Amino acid sequence: MNKATLALKISERLDLPKKNAEDFIATFQEVVIEALKRDEEVTIAGFGTFSSRVRHARKGVNPRKPNEMIDVPAVKVPKFKAGKRLKDDLKASMASSTPAPATEPAPVNDAPVDTPAEPTA
16 A cells, blocks of 8 residues: 555545545654654554664675675664554454365375377387
């Protein structure tokens, strides 16, 4: 699902104009990004927590020249930890969509493959 489809679904559920839903999504993104830049967490109970972590500087391998080592700088990266309700709902959907195992294994076709007969002279 992309941003436009998400906005459409939100507008349908809340009976709002699609433009309002698009504005809501854009504002949500801005607020979360600003909070993460300030090293704050954004927690939505039951859904999850957005946070930022620092990936420390390290040595890496140059992909163009595998024998050459390069310095990879430290970088701040976003992190999302799913909440309990999100995890439980996904588990429940997996359980209901998984087909029941067959009680009997499927028969195996061991019949020989037909080969063309050799021409007789």
